[in-house]
Amino acid sequence: MNGTWLAAVFPHLALDLATRDTAIDDQALAITEDMRGRPVVADCTATAEQLGVRVGMTVAAALAVASELVLCERQPGAEARALQRLAAWAYQFSGQVSLEPSTATLYLEIGGSRRLFGAPGPLREQLAHDLGVLGYRAMAGTAPTPAAARLAARQGLDIDSAEQLERYLARLPLAALGLEPSELRALRGMGFRHARELLRLPRPDLARRLGPALLERLDRLRGHRPDPRPPWRPPEHYRANLDLGTEVHEASGLVFPLQRMIREFCGVLRGGDHGVQSVDIELRLREGRQRLRLGLQAPGRDEARFMTLLRERLEHLQLSSPAVEITLQASRLLPFDAPATDLFGDSADIDSCLDPVLERLRARLGDDAVSGLGGVEEHRPEYSWRTPAPGADSPCPALPHRPAWLCQPPRPCVIADYQVLAGPERIETGWWDGRDCRRDYYVMRDPHGAALWVYREYKPAPGWYLHGIFG
């Protein structure tokens, strides 16, 4: 036995999911579930508790004491998905994460991450704090075995060694060991009251009296027998869903819930050592849907960067009707290469420095608004330029005698006041692609002193045209 396990229990997972993104803190809300065919209160907020609502009450009784109580049916599917997401998020702290949906518990093997994250205590506190920021109330504890860590989580304990674990277990009442109700009844019938009485018994006696299953469970709890847990595997895509609970009328009201979703998502990315190049956000509105996409230049997982883009987008987003639900998804989780930074924190690669700027510009002005400039080998000036992706190379010829500005498209002009400085230069091509032309180009100066690039066209449309400015 030489591992260290951290267990994080989410005792109020259903309630957290129902309340974590509504702005109202003091709502009287209760989670209901069916107990033998009757709806009962499974969990409730502190406000509801003050009104007299108790866990285990029938819904009818709860409504009798608190008529304004908001009821929310428990959704096991949503809880299981949330636990999956939390496992993905927790993967940033440990390479071995497993989950137990029946008890809403996550197990993290943290012995291996000790060098990275330090002692179990501070890591446990940080984890619980970070989960709190994400809107989940978690109880966490550490111990040499997963099962013991789950017990320790109830008190927020750190159990460092096997000896300490034995002492801890010995102090527990029998009911706290997490046994099956039938086993508990049988043990009580035999006169056991405390765990220490049970643990003191010789093993053959225990096996004979209680059967091998209980002995095995005790052995796992104490670390006398390995307790393999099915490891959770990070998925290749990510999808998170959030029911806003209320109708959000202004796009700015989406910043807060989306920030939480993005924070959680970035944690997941760190966990899998992934980055993404785009995040798709779908807003379900009262009528219809609206989609937005946050795009990065290179795979990233920086929350602040996503938030900058998001604020930019939301600032200009008009909701056609109130939003009720948010879905955040990313289909391709890419391997992430941390940018190389030099001694002074400047990124070594000048391209990557510009990426956040490009992203911000595109987020607000549109993808087409930002481009590079390039050219192709082509005689007709109006077809000889391109707007490639920023930083892309192009086979552009170097023509120092051409004007720095091109008027696109060429516009008819009157040359009466112009003074000819150079020319003509004949450009005549294009019969092969149906854009045949014959022109004589001149450099002329207008009365204000600007040098212009003017051509006389013979075909297809005879006349004088302004095509460039030496500016």
Next chain:
Amino acid sequence: MRPAPRVAPGHPLVWRGGQREHTLPTLPSGHRALDRRLPGGGWPIGALTELQPARAGLGEFWLLLPALATITGQGGWCVLVNPPWLPYPPALRGHGIDLRRLLQVRTRNTAESLWACEQALRGARGGAVLAWPGQARDGAGFARLRRLQLAARDGRKSAFVFRAPGAARSSTPAPLCLGLDADDAGLRITILKCRGHHDTRPIHLRRPHDSATTATAPH
């Protein structure tokens, strides 16, 4: 008039009217006659420069091409925000500009241009941003240009803003402001504002198609 006393020459607490401030790093403009007159001998780096051509297309873009060639040659980005016409790639390449380091940003109005300009200035260190914020009268007011000046300083970039000549009379936060006009002899540049003392006589530069006999040679 008595000559100035010869005490403490170069003493940091003594400032003489004839001294030019050389605190801003500069980038040679590539036009020798201009460099001789600009404080520090070139375009300021980490500051806003305002150019006010009497009419668009007189040569204000040509004036900057050598500097753009230097900057892109060193791997710095040059961002053109809302240029009035298409920057013609073969010609720019002909002036030695590395097109891979050139970026064009299209905006819909003055507010967007100024915003894009500030974003570009605050981005990667070094390089230059050229902005044509448009002719809106109050579009590029003092406060908004001041933001650009601060962004240029933070991003250690050269920022060039092209404004209409009407703006000459209004104050500007840019440490350097040039007026541009043209005649048959070439481009006539007037330093409207710069740090420290300056000569008010115009600077003449000969553009590629100006006659060689009447204007000062650029080199």
